[in-house]
Amino acid sequence: LSTELPVEKQLRADARRNRARVLEAADAVFAAEGARAGIEEIAERAGVGVGTVCRNFPTKEDLIAEVLAARCEELLGEMREAAADPDAGAAFVRFMTTMADFSGRYKALAEELAARGELPVRPGLKEQLHEATDRMVRRAQEAKALRTDVTTADLKLVISGIAQATVIPGVDASRQRFLRIVLDGLRPESAADHP
Amino acid sequence: LSTELPVEKQLRADARRNRARVLEAADAVFAAEGARAGIEEIAERAGVGVGTVCRNFPTKEDLIAEVLAARCEELLGEMREAAADPDAGAAFVRFMTTMADFSGRYKALAEELAARGELPVRPGLKEQLHEATDRMVRRAQEAKALRTDVTTADLKLVISGIAQATVIPGVDASRQRFLRIVLDGLRPESAADHP
Numbered sequence: 001l002s003t004e005l006p007v008e009k010q011l012r013a014d015a016r017r018n019r020a021r022v023l024e025a026a027d028a029v030f031a032a033e034g035a036r037a038g039i040e041e042i043a044e045r046a047g048v049g050v051g052t053v054c055r056n057f058p059t060k061e062d063l064i065a066e067v068l069a070a071r072c073e074e075l076l077g078e079m080r081e082a083a084a085d086p087d088a089g090a091a092f093v094r095f096m097t098t099m100a101d102f103s104g105r106y107k108a109l110a111e112e113l114a115a116r117g118e119l120p121v122r123p124g125l126k127e128q129l130h131e132a133t134d135r136m137v138r139r140a141q142e143a144k145a146l147r148t149d150v151t152t153a154d155l156k157l158v159i160s161g162i163a164q165a166t167v168i169p170g171v172d173a174s175r176q177r178f179l180r181i182v183l184d185g186l187r188p189e190s191a192a193d194h195p
Numbered sequence: 196l197s198t199e200l201p202v203e204k205q206l207r208a209d210a211r212r213n214r215a216r217v218l219e220a221a222d223a224v225f226a227a228e229g230a231r232a233g234i235e236e237i238a239e240r241a242g243v244g245v246g247t248v249c250r251n252f253p254t255k256e257d258l259i260a261e262v263l264a265a266r267c268e269e270l271l272g273e274m275r276e277a278a279a280d281p282d283a284g285a286a287f288v289r290f291m292t293t294m295a296d297f298s299g300r301y302k303a304l305a306e307e308l309a310a311r312g313e314l315p316v317r318p319g320l321k322e323q324l325h326e327a328t329d330r331m332v333r334r335a336q337e338a339k340a341l342r343t344d345v346t347t348a349d350l351k352l353v354i355s356g357i358a359q360a361t362v363i364p365g366v367d368a369s370r371q372r373f374l375r376i377v378l379d380g381l382r383p384e385s386a387a388d389h390p
Contacts (some may be wrong), residue, residue, distance in 0.1 A: 135313030150376065155313055157369050158376060165352050173354050181353060182343065185380025192379055 018109050019056045021046040027067050031106055034167070035064055055142055068106070079132045087144030093183060095136050096159070100179050103163030147188045158182055214251045218242040222262050225370030226301055229362070230259055263301070265319050270297055274327045288378060290331050291354070295374050300359030342383045353377055 025046035029037045039060060043050045048094050057063040085091035133152055140146035162182065166175035184190055220241035224232045235254060239246045252258040273293050280286035328347055335341035355379065361370035380386055 005208075017374030033298045055325070057257050080343070129356075154369070157360050157373055161373060162370075164359035165356030174349070177349050178352055178356060180387070181349070182376060183380070183382040185376040185378070189387070190379045190382070190385035192382075 009161070010014070018046075018052050022048060022053050022063075022171070023066060023070065026063050027070070030067055032107035035060075049174055053142060069105065069125060071102070071106065075099075076128055076132060079136065083132065083136060088139045088143035092136060092145055096155070096183060097179060098160045099159045100175060102167045103159055104175050125147050144188055146186055147191050149191065150186060213241075213243050213247050217243060217248050217251055217258075218261060218265065221258050222265070225259065225262055230255075251300060264320060266297070266301060267324060271323055274324070274331065277290070278327065278331060278334070283334045287331060287335035287340055291350070291378060292356045292374060294371060295357045298303035298354055299361045299370050339383055341381055342386050344386065345381060
């Protein structure tokens with residue numbers, strides 16, 4: 001039995017709505033402008049004051065982490081879907097395409113990757129993404145859809161390279177071309193020392 | 196017949212030496228720390244005052260441009276050497292390796308590439324590098340050492356991606372691994388739609 005007054009309930013609902021609005025605005029602004037984007041712009045887009053942003057997310061890093069965490073949960077879902085594909089080769093191509101698009105589109109993510117070499121998300125999520133990637137890689141290698149001299153670390157670097165080279169506005173089509181070269185180079189029969 | 200006093204000659208020689216020292220220090224500091232490196236650090240390394248740096252190079256951009264121009268002349272020389280290799284395939288691999296190493300090592304260059312999509316060097320040099328690259332690409336394609344659905348723009352993006360992903364300290368070995376995947380993907384027989 002709740003003892004709270006209707007006005008308190010209303011205030012809590014408003015606070016939740018504001019927080020959701022800030023996150024939505026931050027997602028759009030960071031995707032378009034990268035981690036350099038200002039809190040003022042995010043507040044304006046969300047239709048709230050700068051104070052509301054700061055109450056919910058004391059630092060810009062907190063806000064970036066929350067936005068990326070939400071996107072990474074989505075990414076994890078997509079990876080699980082790809083893993084369910086009976087064709088391991090197709091699943092791998094889908095995984096690489098999703099990762100490159102995701103990283104390229106999220107300038108903030110690419111910048112964080114470049115600056116720290118790791119994502120500012122909740123620890124559990126990072127491990128889950130890492131495990132899902134490892135499983136994907138092993139499965140593709142067992143199915144002879146991916147050369148065996150390539151590691152998960154190599155693939156992360158490749159995705160980071162594609163993302164960083166194609167965050168420049170107007171090079172979206174180039175990302176697909178870059179990815180195609182890489183995917184062709186990753187097939188076992190493409191290795192230079194292939195018997 | 197020179198009418199200048201020995202002391203004037205001496206002053207000019209000192210000025211030249213200081214300029215050369217600043218350039219050498221800037222080259223080392225930019226390579227290690229990127230374009231973010233401070234003028235103070237460069238002055239200290241060169242053993243001159245900050246004023247001497249500023250008299251020779253009014254802005255940091257001037258200094259970056261001069262350092263990169265010198266490195267690019269060197270690069271052009273290496274490209275011409277590679278072009279003289281009778282094996283067009285080997286020449287292409289050498290070109291890509293040189294470019295990736297050069298771009299990866301020169302963080303400042305990679306950052307400039309990422310930020311502006313172009314080099315802050317003298318116009319003539321840019322065109323010469325571009326022409327040399329184009330010739331290298333055409334020659335490799337004619338020799339069937341490079342797939343024909345790849346453009347010079349694609350290769351520039353690929354090199355930029357490799358460079359940006361591998362400017363993180365400690366990933367020098369990874370650059371070679373990334374490059375190998377890309378080089379394997381660039382051979383005509385690796386194209387997914389190869390007959």
